[in-house]
Amino acid sequence: xxxxxxxxxxxxxxxxxxxxxxxxxxxxxxxxxxxxxxxxxxxxxxxxxxxxxxxxxxxxxxxxxxxxxxxxxxxxxxxxxxxxxxxxxxxxxxxxxxxxxxxxxxxxxxxxxxxxxxxxxxxxxxxxxxxxxxxxxxxxxxxxxxxxxxxxxxxxxxxxxxxxxxxxxxxxxxxxxxxxxxxxxxxxxxxxxxxxxxxxxxxxxxxxxxxxxxxxxxxxxxxxxxxxxxxxxxxxxxxxxxxxxxxxxxxxxxxxxxxxxxxxxxxxxxxxxxxxxxxxxxxxxxxxxxxxxxxxxxxxxxxxxxxxxxxxxxxxxxxxxxxxxx
Numbered sequence: 001x002x003x004x005x006x007x008x009x010x011x012x013x014x015x016x017x018x019x020x021x022x023x024x025x026x027x028x029x030x031x032x033x034x035x036x037x038x039x040x041x042x043x044x045x046x047x048x049x050x051x052x053x054x055x056x057x058x059x060x061x062x063x064x065x066x067x068x069x070x071x072x073x074x075x076x077x078x079x080x081x082x083x084x085x086x087x088x089x090x091x092x093x094x095x096x097x098x099x100x101x102x103x104x105x106x107x108x109x110x111x112x113x114x115x116x117x118x119x120x121x122x123x124x125x126x127x128x129x130x131x132x133x134x135x136x137x138x139x140x141x142x143x144x145x146x147x148x149x150x151x152x153x154x155x156x157x158x159x160x161x162x163x164x165x166x167x168x169x170x171x172x173x174x175x176x177x178x179x180x181x182x183x184x185x186x187x188x189x190x191x192x193x194x195x196x197x198x199x200x201x202x203x204x205x206x207x208x209x210x211x212x213x214x215x216x217x218x219x220x221x222x223x224x225x226x227x228x229x230x231x232x233x234x235x236x237x238x239x240x241x242x243x244x245x246x247x248x249x250x251x252x253x254x255x256x257x258x259x260x261x262x263x264x265x266x267x268x269x270x271x272x273x274x275x276x277x278x279x280x281x282x283x284x285x286x287x288x289x290x291x292x293x294x295x296x297x298x299x300x301x302x303x304x305x306x307x308x309x310x311x312x313x314x315x316x317x318x319x320x321x322x323x324x325x326x
Contacts, residue, residue, distance in 0.1 A: 003075060005039045006068040008032050009047055013065040014138075016055045073139045073282065080284040087119065088287035094123045095292070096132040096144035100200040100230055101275060104249040104301065105145070112295040120288060129199045136280060143279040143289055147199055155278040158289070160296050162305040164248045164272040165204070167264050170240050175264065182267045190242030192233045195226045203273055204245045237261060247273065248303030272305065 011021035012032070022029040040047055047061035057065060097106060106124060113122055125132075125141065132144040133153055145160065167181045175181060194201040227233035233244050238260035246263070254263045277296075279289055 001039060001042060003072065005035050006071055008035050009039065009061075009065055010068050010072065012036065012048060012055060013057050013061070018055060069138060073280075076139065077282060077284050088285055089117050089120045089291055091119075092121050092123045093285070093288050093292065094125070094140070094142045096125045096127060096135060096141045096146075098129055098132065098146045098199060099126050100194070100198065100247055100250075101145055101147070102126040103231070104247070105296070105299070108299045108301075109295060112298055113292070116295055117291050120291065128197045130197075133278075136278060139280070142283060142285070143277055143292065145275065145277050147203070147273040147275050150276075150278075153278065154281075156281045156283075157276050157278050158293060160275045160277055160293065161301070162272050162274050163301070164270045164303060164305065165245050165266060166248055166251055166254065166303075167243060167266065168234065168237050168246050168251075168261050169243045169264070170238055171260055171262055172240075173243070173262065175243075176262045178264060180265050180267045183271060186243070186245075192236050192242050192244040193226055194230070194233070195228060200230075200247065200273075203271075206271070234261065245271075249301040252302055254303070 008021065008025060011024050012018060015021040015024060018033055019029050022032040025032060036047065043064070045060055045064070046058055047064060049056045049058055102124075110122060110124075113120065125135070127135070129146050129150065132141065132146060133151070133155075135141040136144055136153075136155060147163075167175070167186075169175055175185075191204075193204060227236055230246060230250055234246075236242070237244050251263050254265070256263075277289065277293065283289070
């Protein structure tokens with residue numbers, strides 16, 4: 001049994017296709033197939049069912065693949081320990097970010113990281129929360145930035161910042177005359193939401209639970225419309241279809257009067273989300289996570305709440321020490 005064979009079976013289990021797995025491993029398909037057959041013969045078990053267009057993993061094969069993933073992760077950890085002895089910040093950091101945070105945090109974060117740790121470039125991936133957690137467990141990502149609440153994950157976690165929500169409306173909406181918006185008033189409006197799978201959609205539905213019955217499949221869409229991204233939803237709001245709720249960092253200037261949208265805060269207590277970073281407890285480059293958190297602490301995202309001094313518009317390194325949970 002070799003590490004290469006373990007790498008091959010993990011690749012096939014993920015791709016569910018020998019050809020695609022071979023491409024991912026940069027080898028010819030016959031080479032990969034022969035190696036996997038050799039491993040199956042050595043173990044005396046069948047790892048994959050080879051019928052039909054898609055390969056499936058046998059029940060015992062799934063257990064062996066899971067163990068192989070752990071072995072490969074620990075092997076990578078050995079290499080990282082050796083590298084860390086030379087420079088804990090040397091080499092790329094694979095970072096995942098959810099869709100409703102990435103467009104607003106990543107531009108200043110990449111700039112700050114280039115200035116502070118040029119030897120540690122970021123390999124970035126935007127995705128849904130569930131997918132990012134899966135990639136973390138599989139060792140495909142080193143860390144991921146997302147928002148609470150989260151499903152059970154078993155990762156190490158650290159708080160980054162709190163971010164309030166705001167209401168976006170077209171310039172001619174009657175609410176433009178208001179200074180703030182009560183959350184309960186949203187139930188009387190046509191609302192635009194992100195599609196299923198976005199955690200921000202669920203957070204908005206928590207702000208106005210009455211919208212949930214209109215956003216549930218089978219109940220029609222009389223009072224809600226869906227968009228694929230926050231920027232798409234902005235354009236729909238500007239066209240007069242309805243209102244939406246946005247994370248504060250996505251609004252550069254709440255007082256802007258020259259655009260097609262107007263923005264208003266919620267009445268107190270303002271709904272918000274807590275943004276956190278997660279990584280595997282076995283990840284050996286903790287110094288890289290610390291450097292990333294310090295960089296985020298130096299970024300002034302619009303309206304972000306500093307947990308240390310409870311002021312808007314500034315992050316503080318102290319909040320990064322506040323929550324390191326198992």
